[in-house]
Amino acid sequence: MTDSKRAGEPAQQSDLINVAQLTAQYYVLRPEAGNAEHAVKFGTSGHRGSAGRHNFNEQHILAIAQAIAEDRARNGITGPCYVGKDTHALSEPAFISVLEVLAANGVDVIVQEHNGFTPTPAISNAILVHNKKGGPLADGIVITPSHNPPEDGGIKYNPPNGGPADTNVTKVVENRANELLASGLQGVRRISLDAALASGHVKKQDLVQPFIEGLADIVDMAAIQKAGLKLGIDPLGGSGIEYWKRIAGHYKLDLTIVNDHVDQTFRFMHLDKDGAIRMDCSSECAMAGLLALRDKFDLAFANDPDYDRHGIVTPAGLMN
Template sequence: MTNHPLAGRPAPRSMLIDVPALVSAYYTEEATGKVSFGTSGHRGSSTSGTFNEPLIAAIAQAICEYRLQNGITGPLFLGVDTHALSEPAYRTAVEVLAGNGVQLRLHDRREYTPTPVISFLILEQNRRRQGPPADGIVITPSHNPPEDGGFKYNPPQGGPADVDITAWIQARANAIKDEHPEAIKRLPYRKALQAETTAFMDFITPFVDALDEVVDMDAVRGAGLKIGVDPLGGSGIHYWAPIAERYGLNLDVVNAHTDPTFAFMPLDGDGKIRMDCSSPYAMANLIAMAGRFDIAWGNDPDFDRHGIVCSSGLMNPNHYLSVAIWYLLQNRSRWRKDLAVGKTLVSSSMIDRVVAALGRRLYEVPVGFKWFVSGLLDGSLAFGGEESAGAAFLRRDGSVWVTDKDGFCMTLLAAEIMARTGRSPDEIYRDKLVADHGATFYNRVDTPITEAEKAVLKRLEPGSIDAGHVAGIAVQKVLTRAPGNDAPIGGVKVVLEDGSWFAIRPSGTEPKMKVYIESFGGEALWERIYAEALPLVFSRSR
């Protein structure tokens, strides 16, 4: 748990990526890796052979074939973020999609496009039911370091593709790359842009104009709040000025620049450049400015995550999720009373207590926003949120907004909360939620993982953990499947009698193991649980 000595400080020039070398490797290095869709699409790097042109072309071709087989012949909205590898992958995707005759929709002026905007455009197109269903692709590795690239598919339901879809695309893409590269159809980039099936449109205005259908922008404007925004060099960087103008907000973008090296980013806790808006180290620049604003926030490069900065500093993501749920359930009068609240099972138990106190039903699922998509789409879920600072909720009238994580609405909601209550979200958490439900100490630790440890986690069953107590507290239950949908969690969660718990699972996007612990007995109990958790799982479960 020791932080890097440069955590929260500017990155030395020696740590910055060599953009020309990275892009060159995309085109020239052999794609030795396999296509692998984790919780948020395929991710990799060109220098490691896991994000190179043959691999990306194979994924794009596989998506084209999946669409054709499933009658998805409407427009495909293509989004891209600001990572260095996103531009070459975008060009490859355009060539292959156009080569397959896909009705391609691109942002005019070659603007970057955030993940929630792609989800919004898909759903708006399909809501009008004007022709065959639409879908989308977002080229982004989210908050990953600058050397990484990412590629994810959103089918017609607007959110992340479910496991059955990604499994098919993954298998077909690997077969194309390794055995049938001749199956890839493509046009040269210029011809692809000029193809009859390619069209350009304004992605910004429709999204910005609809924001007041999900957030009370009149209240935010009326309160006259001074708002600070750091886009962290991400894809939503050119959205904030139109939002401020459209709704009359006193909003200051403190960093209006993009740079594929992300040289302006303070180093994260482990000493890497990572655009993680839930990290106090990555958000150090905005935190230092907190005194200039009533409320401030940042987003990751594809704008599907949020980081809320109050006068006291960066809010813990779990704390803000709890406050957002508490506020929304009491201030959305047009929402049905039978709506459930979705959370991943590694999110804070404070959410459980807030939801129960307000007489609502909890829907607890494994990690991955895809588990919330159908509920948000049909309006049976009011809210879906992940501990990693990603969430979305319904429009004010109870209809679907987006079915992917939305960093715009979660941050603007913080301003609405402050405007309507007169209190900042951190004050509400401290003075209301903790007072009513008790204080928790929550932290996640990421550690390296071996193949043997992956195998142990994969075969775990509730009976694999034979322990009556952890840290001197009785074990209440052991979970290897989520209570909300009975889906496997890919690891284990152990819940103790006092409400404390720990969970261990392999990362779906990086070669590491994630250990989540929440204590209702302060940091000291957290440390005791941490000391016992890994030995318990990896000794008694072998």
């Protein structure tokens, strides 16, 4: 990563993505057959790319969703698939594509009510809570490119253990998805979004409150409350803003959210070391906004867009 002279500065209009253009590219651009750069490639449990680079387009997500549907059926996973999304621009169209394919395959899907956002830990928690009850196993899909720039999209699969899928699973999904791409999506089952929502396979639930209440089972929330700490939160425009609000209210904490905006351009960010907008809560440059407020709080926190990473700020600075 090459250092930029603008690192740590607030993003300017010229740094922002064109959300409408990016969304159009998701639907209009196609991966080129035989081009390895356009293929599905799973890294840490997921595939990441961008619509403008021809590696995160509608065809990719339809193929991946079909591959996951087939793999879960092959492995006898017949419970619900919890599907969540973060606040990146490409997460919304990808979310729709996933619902259309899963419903067409007869998969029961559970999503956050009111078209809300869902952090990765909440999907993991929902899977584990469901599977502890016995019966058909649940799994999950999270649509997120993690902390990466606003133009990126990502999708990852969580098997019934709630954690990220290992390579034994992702390689099967990757290979099948690429087979489907090469065949022109022959074998992909899909219905319209309206049909998916009317099918009875897509159910809407509040995944927030069970997660909030479950925190007390693993964290001494009473001790945090009694400590009287003044806490600051910068959600970095991610999927957990509603979670922080409810945590503050449910546990009666002195907690201030310094920025509760959701903006798919992430215009409120400070530029990372290379001058890019990147929601990296481990980067002093990206965290410059919260660091400027460090004297106002005893402790302050930030998360990446899907909330599987955290940064901690003390009056002394960003903890390493």
